[in-house]
Amino acid sequence: MMDPEQTAIVCDDHPIFRAGVVSSLTNGLGLTVLAEAADGESCIAKLKLYEPRILVADLSMPLTDGFGVLEWIGRNQPGIRAFILSMHTDISFVQRARELGAAGFMAKEDAESELAAAIGSNTPFYTSESIGRKSRSVMSDLSAYALAEKLRKVSDAERRVLVLLTQSMTSREIAEQLFISVRTVQAHRVSLATKLGAQGPNKLLELAIRHRDQILG
Incomplete structure (x- = not known):
């Protein structure tokens, strides 16, 4: 029987990267990935449908970005542990995600090595090694x-x-x-x-x- 506490949805508009995250969650952590999404609107629709325990989502997505998804979660499914992945590591983005209730924020370059640690962490808010590094923008x-x-x-x-x-x-x-x-x-x-x-x-x-x-x- 599937453990509802070990279910996840992955949302990222880059299919290769998304596949890597799914593999890490299923093979590395033994989670059941209930669905995938390539944009924020599809992500919200699948959160409504499946009600997972964990969400791993990109920050920059079409239609609705990661911040918009976090706002929806805060209003509708506050029990979800949402982890944001992003190429942006500036602290202002991290602070905004934390304000909106995210459980963690990771640089995409750290995802492969730190995703398991983030999901298994008991800290109120997990940040990966590269967070705080100034964006080159x-x-x-x-x-x-x-x-x-x-x-x-x-x-x-x-x-x-x-x-x-x-x-x-x-x-x-x-x-x-x-x-x-x-x-x-x-x-x-x-x-x-x-x-x-x-x-x-x-x-x-x-x-x-x-x-x-x-x-x-």
Whole structure:
């Protein structure tokens, strides 16, 4: 009989990496992987369906990112132990995951060697060896003065979107919060990315989270 305490779901949009995580969980730890997902929305749907004990998820995923999944878990299935894997090791991302109730945060480069230790750990929040190492992203080199100068170009409507991005909200959630269309939110995000120099996948979100205190201030 399957032990419900030893069940897991794995969510990552890179199939080869996801397969490696599944193998580590099943062969290394003896867990039963109930399902896999390649994006955040599918992950949430499978959490609803299977109600696993453990989730291992990437931070940067299509549709809904890892932070969005953690927020959903906090509202709906707080008993799940969620472990975030990410290429981003800056402490601001780790702190945000911890605030949202994650059980641990690991750099992807450490996953193979530390996944078993993380899941078997009794610590309130597990972090892997590489956590705290500064990201090489240009966002980490953006000074407070430089950001302030860029923020002066941002409209009031765009700033409202940016503030909600500091909470890792999806475009759909921002639209609902501000009573505007998703298309309008996406247009504001494109404009923000241009004005703040944050073009590229997840760069605007990365900037919003890393510089949250200054943006909210």
